[in-house]
Amino acid sequence: MNVGIIWGSDSGDTEDVMEYIVEKLSSYNVENIHVENSSIDDFTKFDILLLGISTWYDGDLQSDWERFFPTFQEINFKDKSIAIFGLGDQYSYEDYFVDGIGILASEVIKNDGKIIGHWPTEGYEFVESRALFNKDLFYGLALDEGNQYELTKDRVDKWLIKLGFILSDIDFCAK
Numbered sequence: 732m733n734v735g736i737i738w739g740s741d742s743g744d745t746e747d748v749m750e751y752i753v754e755k756l757s758s759y760n761v762e763n764i765h766v767e768n769s770s771i772d773d774f775t776k777f778d779i780l781l782l783g784i785s786t787w788y789d790g791d792l793q794s795d796w797e798r799f800f801p802t803f804q805e806i807n808f809k810d811k812s813i814a815i816f817g818l819g820d821q822y823s824y825e826d827y828f829v830d831g832i833g834i835l836a837s838e839v840i841k842n843d844g845k846i847i848g849h850w851p852t853e854g855y856e857f858v859e860s861r862a863l864f865n866k867d868l869f870y871g872l873a874l875d876e877g878n879q880y881e882l883t884k885d886r887v888d889k890w891l892i893k894l895g896f897i898l899s900d901i902d903f904c905a906k
């Protein structure tokens with residue numbers, strides 16, 4: 732199975748998570764593409780596509796995603812299933828927590844795609860978020876490296892398993 736991860740990161744947090752996911756999915760054929768270097772074809776050529784994004788400046792897209800966004804809006808996601816992971820800060824940006832997830836998800840849905848990998852809101856404290864599918868679920872995996880870094884790996888593992896992946900044991904590989 733071909734897995735794609737298209738990502739953008741300003742201070743490296745989303746990149747770190749992307750690298751962790753690549754390690755965990757080492758038994759699959761995984762290609763990661765920085766959104767800056769991506770083409771429309773990269774969004775439709777994989778069996779499963781993961782998108783990684785952080786949110787900046789009161790609900791804005793991460794800068795590389797922001798530059799790519801007009802192209803992203805043109806992509807036809809028909810018959811495609813997309814899973815999104817997003818980084819944010821629930822305490823400093825409680826009214827905009829992981830908005831980037833929601834902004835990408837809306838475009839995918841608008842252009843006939845399907846969002847998979849909804850994630851519970853339980854365990855987070857925030858006021859508003861465009862990433863909400865409903866009051867109990869985000870459209871994708873929400874991660875907060877600033878405030879809950881100790882939960883990140885466990886959240887990622889659970890999310891990947893929920894998406895149907897069988898995970899590699901990194902410690903075993905490192906021996």
Ligand SMILES: Cc1cc2nc3c(=O)[nH]c(=O)nc-3n(C[C@H](O)[C@H](O)[C@H](O)COP(=O)(O)O)c2cc1C
Pocket residue numbers: 739740741742743744745746784785786787788789790791793818819820821824827828829830876877
């Ligand atoms: C100036 C600034 C603005 C931010 N704005 C938001 C925001 O609106 N919503 C949010 O959830 N997180 C916000 N964050 C938190 C970042 O998304 C978070 O630090 C994330 O881990 C950065 O990931 P990256 O290094 O991959 O870009 C902001 C952080 C900074 C420094």
